[in-house]
Each structure stands twice: as structure tokens, then as C-alpha cells.
Amino acid sequence: MDGRAGRRCGTAAALALVAALALVGCGSGADGQQDSAGAPAANGDAANGGAADRDGAASAPEGAGAGAPDLRVDQRAIIYTGTMRVQVNDVDEAARDAAAAATRVGGFVGGDQRRSAEADAVAELQLRVPAAKFTAVVEEIAKLGKQQSREISTQDATEETVDLDARITSQRARVDSARRLLERATSITDLVSLENELGRREADLASLEAKKRRLADLTALSTITVSLVGPAVKTAEEKDDTGFLVGLRGGWKAFVVSMTVLLTVLGALLPWLVALGVPLTVLLLVLRRRRKTPALVAPVSAPPPVPAARSAP
Template sequence: MDGRSGRRRAARAGLAAGLVALLLGGCGAGASDEGNSGAADGAAVPAEAPARGDARAGAAPEVGGPAADQAKGGGAPDLRVDQRAIIYTGTMQVRVEDVDFAAGQAVSIATAAGGFVGGDQRQSRDTDTRAELQLRVPAEKFTRVVDQLAALGKQDSREVRTEDVTEETVDLDARIASQRARVESARKLLARATTISDLVTLEGELARREADLASLEAKKRRLADLTALSTVTVAFVRADAPPAAKSEAGFLSGLRDGWHALLASLGVLLTVLGALLPWLVVLGVPLGLLFAGLRRRRRRAGPPAGPQPPVSAPQPVPAARSAP
């Protein structure tokens, strides 16, 4: 009995120590030190390490693998161009004789390359017929698809942008591996919990760590989608469409813009006056006649009688003095 009670006390003490280390590691861990927190959580269960050497051996290479070493080194590894994670984005405009036919050809080119249409906007007018397509194609076929689209007509413009996300991908791999180790350590402690308070605390911590892991994995899937499929936005216009106006700067350009703004303002002012003129005629004529009648009536009545000023008494005339 003493041996069993001693083992139970030792197990409870180990569980308590692991719970404290788990909570401290969860509170102090952030996006930059998740690997250190995962290592601390792994050290919180020393009792199971000898018994389950396979789990320990499976977690150690995942946390301290090449991805983690590359992330700690402060940059992406020295890889070849075909091994790097690069996002390609292209924008182009092509003049064609038949806009709808060229748009259909562009869709066929994208699907034949293993891609799909991400967006399709078209407008048909007499003077301006335009089709703008957003195509998602595999990254390794990006250049070939762009060249095929340019060959459908006369290319007006082309812009290709690249973004190297190799370092971000390596960092995400290291953080995901570390977060998986932290989730596994929380599950081990949850399996050894014996009290309700420990269960509630560990379940909350495990849920938080699983949510962080799901967020990191979603970011990794988003990066993988952007690097695997490149985006090409192509606009088809008619061959006789007027060229796009180029923005100019300078005194003459400002004077021309100011003159156009003045003419536009005068047009708006005349439009407002034209809209108000019927109301002025309908309301202004009766009001003018009414005011004229009142004024004429006041003139006939004469000025209003006001209070008469008081009459002052005549001053006495001094008597004449007799000569001596």
C-alpha cells in the first residue's frame, strides 16, 4: 500500500508540475518563441518519455528539423530557383478583331494548361467592347500561357510581378511543427488529469493550441495555393478602340483641366437655374403682384398720423425803458 500511495503521489506531483509548466509556457509563448514553449511542454512529462520513446523520437526531429534550423538562422535556405516558393502575377492588354472569340480562346488556353477561370467581366458597346478575364494557371506554365495570350492579337501592355515567399514558407513550417508538438504535450497531460479543475484547465489550453495550429495551417494552405497557381489578368479590346488617355503633368495640363472643370461647373449651374425657373415663375409672379398692391394701398392711405409735438408758450416781450 505504501508503494502504491507513493507512486500515486509521485504521479500527482508530476502532473501538477506538468500543468504548471504547460500554463506558464502557454502564457509566455508567442509567435516568435513557439519552438521554445514546445520544448518546455515536452519537458513537462518526463515520466512518459522513457516508456514512450517512439513519441519522443517522433517529436524531436519535427521540432528541431532542418526547417526550424533554417528559421533560427534568420533566412531562407540557399535553394535553386525551381525550389523556391514564388508567387507570379501578370497583367496584360491585347487588341483583337473579335473580343468574344479571343476570350473563348483564352479560356481554352487556361484549361488546357491545367488552370481555370477565376473571373470573367465583359461589356459590349458600339464604341467600346471589352472582356477582362482572370485566369489561374500552374506556376510552371505561367510564361507559356502569357505568350499564348499575347499571340491572340496585338499586345498593348504586359506587366509581370513576382514575390518570393520562401522565407515565409520555411517559417510557417517551423511554427507548425512546433505547435503540433505543443498540442501533443497538452493531450498527454489531459490524459493523465484526475481532477475536474485540471480537466477544465487542460481542455481550455488544448483548445487554444489547436486553434492556433489550425490558423497556421490555413496560412500555409493559402501560400501553397498562391505559389502553385499563378494569376493572369488579361483584357481584350477591339483593334480600333481608342488608346487609353495618358496622364500628363504641367502648367498646360493644369490649365486644360481647370477650363474643363469651369465648363462643367457652368453646365451644372445652368441646369439648376433651368430647374428652378418654372418655380420662380409660378411663385414669383403672384408674390410680386401681392407686394405691388400692398405698396399702392399704403401710398393712397398717406403717411400714418403720429403724435403732435407740444406747443410751447410764447415768450414775454421785455418792456421798453424810458429815456432819462
């Protein structure tokens, strides 16, 4: 019994030792595999996370910009329009200086109308200048003489610009779609119908693009209408339109104009009066003389009859 018990205990101890060694080996192998597998996973996650962060950082501005337009003040589409009236001593010289002020900043003269005179000369200039230089040019023109009036207006065209861009993009997609359908047309009816539709869509696209170019021109170049007047030209406030002297002056001007018209008409008729009046006058005189000549000659009357002699009773 003791020998068997000793052998059983020895066998059990051996089995327990083998099992313990196996468990230790398996645990070590599992831990090694877990460590070796966990490190690449962590490194992969870190790499993916860094790449995701970089991609997110790179794509963030695009997403923000595509979602809504940039509505900052310096990014808005503003149309500036100005009207000025400046009284100067020399209108021609001031007009040259105003045109030079516009061309110096990259603009140009869009219109130039002048009325030459000594003291009441007037020059009307339409200047197109970049929007960023609008205020500077206005201030420079105001220093050419005595500024009598100034009116500046602005129009915010940002929403219209964004709307046009969206409509142009959509219309281009419609044109491309119509072209693809036209390429796959198999019948004459479909071909004609698609050609008409494509032409209509292309015409709408051209109209939208023309509006966009016009709007871009207005926002890129501002308009300044400048009136340069001589020292003798009065403003509307300085003019007196009532009173006895004003009425007398107006009546005298009307009388002078009427006499001028009358003399002009007489001057135009005088050659005809000379050419036709002289012969007609001579003819009338001759006829009158012929009528008076028979009346001056007395008619010869017959002698009175002699009475017959009476016979004696």
C-alpha cells in the same frame, strides 16, 4: 640389461605411436570443427552483409530526404505573378479567348470587369492558371492583339513552405501532448488550465494550417492580370498632358460641366419659382396700386376767409 632395454624401447615406441595417433585424431577433429563452424559463420556474415546492404540501400533515400529538403529548380515552390496590357480590335471577343485559354489548361477566371464602348472599351481580367502552364498562357494572350506592356514577377516560397511544415509538425506534437495531459488531469484547476492551453495550441495549429493552404494555393495557381483595351485607348506615354490645346480642352470641359450643373439647379428651382413667384408678384402689384390711388385725388381745401368790412371814420 639388453632385454630390459629392448622392452623399454618397445614400450616407448608404442607410447609414441599412440601419442601420434591421438594427436592426428585431435588435429583432424579440430580442423573439422573449425571448418564446420567457419562455414556457417561466413555464410551468416554474408547474409547479414547482404541484408545490411539492402537495408542501407532502401533507407539511404529516406535519410537523405529527411536531412534536407529537395532544392532543385523543379521542386521549389515558386509564386508567379503577371500583368499584361494588350490592345485588341474587339475587346469582348478577346476577353472570351483569354478566359478560354485559362480554362483549357485547368485554370479559371478570378475576376472580370468591363467598360463597354465602341472604340475605347476596356476589360480587366484576373486569370488563375496552373504554375506549369503560366508561360504558355501568357504567350497565348499576347498573340490576341498588340502587346503594350508585360510585367512578370516571381517569389521563391520554398523556405517558407519548409518552415511551415516544420512548425505544423511541432505544433501537432504539442497538441497531442496537451491532450494526453488533459486525459490524466485529476483536479478541476488542472483540468481548466489544460483545456485553455489545449485550445490555444489548437488555434495556433489552425492558423499555421491556414497559412499553408494559402501558400499552397499561390504556388499551385499563378495569377495573370490582363488589361484588354480597344484601338482608341491610348497608353500613358501617348497621352499629351501639356500645351495650349490641352488647356483649352480642359477649360471647355469645365465650362460645360459648370453650365450643366447651373442648368440642373435652375431646372430644379423653376417649379418653386412658378408656384411662389406668380402669387407674390400679383400681391406686390395690388399693394403698389393701393399706394398710388390716394395720391391722385386732390384734397378739398377750405374757402378763403372773407375780410371784414371796415367802418367809416
